[in-house]
Amino acid sequence: MSIEIKMPALSPTMEEGTLAKWLVKEGDQVKSGDIMAEIETDKATMEFEAVDEGIIAKILVPEGTDNVKVGAAIAILAEEGEDASSVETSAKSDTPRPTKSDTPQPTDPEFKGRPDPSDPNAKGNEGEKVERTEASAEDHGRPDNAGAEPTPATPSGGDGSRVKASPLARRIAAEKGVDLAAVSGSGPNGRIVKADVEGAGAVPSGAKAPDAAAPAKAEAASPPVAPAPAAKPAAIPDVPHEATKLSNVRKTIARRLTESKQQVPHIYLTVDVRLDALLKLRAELNQSLEGRGVKLSVNDMLVKALGVALVQVPACNVMFTPDQLITFARADISVAVSTPSGLITPIIKEADSRSLSSISTAMKDLAARARDNKLKPEEYQGGTASISNMGMFGITQFDAVINPPQGMILAVGAGEKRPVVNGDELGVATVMSATGSFDHRAIDGADGAQLMKAFRELVERPLGMLA
Incomplete structure (x- = not known):
């Protein structure tokens, strides 16, 4: 008996997706675990595996098709020994045909002597x-x-x-x-x-x-209400240009960030952090980890510092819901990674308790697979807070948009030499500006200030995050 292959829900928020590419063709034999297609979800491009064995009898949705609803049939799989051509014919029919299993036949004792209910001409x-x-x-x-x-x-x-x-x-x-x-x-x-x-x-x-x-009838008798006029698309200037179709990832980024700025009241708190002690410790650790092939980045150490700070100030490690405030017992840090298709935030789980070498190894793997659109849903969905580092681009300070339903995000700028006062003396230090964006519905300004203070102290005295 033929089997309908349906559009899968590859993430909890997925309602529709783009069938980016078929990796099989009609007539191919597939077995459980074979990769059949690449599907672009609202988060990433993911591989779709076969669950059953059989022959691809008919591809119903061509590759490149957008807005394919979850649960919609995308192909027909014929079982071994089944005639693929007959499966194709029945798949083209819009009206399902009754089968022996679901339509009682006139030969059944209960229907003996009665007209066949499946035959309208009887x-x-x-x-x-x-x-x-x-x-x-x-x-x-x-x-x-x-x-x-x-x-x-x-x-x-x-x-x-x-x-x-x-x-x-x-x-x-x-x-x-x-x-x-x-x-x-x-x-x-x-x-x-x-x-x-x-x-x-x-x-x-x-x-x-x-x-x-x-x-x-009363509703039909009332004068029809004219539908609201559709929003007019933006006028494109008469200038040579190139139009690029929006990917599902880009559409999701636009929707979520718009909702965040419209629905989440942001409060921003900025601190200047001296990096000299952290840079010195990083150099020493990298020297000792060289034999293991591990090289810590400044961002790896900042992820660790934020995770420890969130556990020290649990009032900021929270999520707001309409009727509850959820406080998390550990810090899972979402790290913003720029990819060709848009921004994605793979998660370093248990960042507060993991070693720096473990964070570094995991971050390199996640970032590489994020750029190749190979992340699994559980690797980028969730997280209790986020960090976005634009220091490598020379940005000294910026405000990041909260990633709902998380309660905060830390925006990190570039470290630069600045004049500082040490007691009565004027000196020079490497200083970084860090700005926390907090959901003011869930986090008070004083609690946000406590978190920024804890983060600064951990960076300026980094041995504290290793204890």
Whole structure:
């Protein structure tokens, strides 16, 4: 029996995706675990593996197709020994065909002597032919339709005209004792549908039932409301240009950051941090780790410092919900990584308790796979706080946008030589500006200040984060 291959939900937030590339073609044999396609989700481009074995009989969605809904059929898989050409033919049909398993046959004892319910031309079914076709959308998928008792008689209106009703509505009317001639239909051309019958009570034949379609009629009688005009696209200047289609990742970034700035009240707190002690410790550690092939970056050490600071100030390691404030027991730090398709934030889990060498190794692996769109959903979804470092670009200070539902993000600028005062003496030190963006619904300014103070102390006296 053929199997529908459906668009998978490759992330909890995925509702639709782009079928970027097929890695199989019609007629190919696949087995469980084979990579069949690359799918662009709202976060990254991911590989889609086969679950069942068989032959690709028909590809229903060509590669490059956008906005494919989760759960939509994208291909047909024929089982071993099944005729692929017959699968293709049935896949083209818009109306599902009843099979032996779901339609009782006339040879069954219960149906002996009755017309075949699957044949609209059979004797006794002529009057149902039109209704069966027009009501297919309402009745399709109900397991009890196939075995339902045929309506013994076709109700007629008072003037002798035939009452228009779907087969499902007729069956429900027969069960409830509702006279269809006394029910007004809200379906196309006044057809009586399921909702009309369910809204009507049992009444004696010839009595007028409550008009279940009255609200619909009243609504139809009222003047139509003109739809709101669609937003006009921005006028493109008459200048030579190149238009690039937005990727799903870029669309998601735009939507989430817009929501963050519109819905999350940001408060910004900035501190200047001396880096000399951290740079000295980094040089010593790299010298000792050289034999293991590990080289710490400044960012690795800042991730560690933020993780320890969040555990020291748990009031900032939080998430705001409409009716709860969630306080996390550990610090999972999302690190902003720029990729060709947009920004993504792989997570260093348990950053507060991991060793610096472990953070460095994990960060290099995550960043490399992020740029190749090879991250798994669990590697970039979640996190309790974020860090964004633009120091390598020479940016000295900036404000970052919070990544909901997290409660804060730390923006790190470049370290530069600045004049500093040491007691009564003027000196020079390597100083970095760091700005924390906090969700003011969840984090008070004083708590945010405590976190920034703890972070600065850990960076300026870095042995504290290793204890």
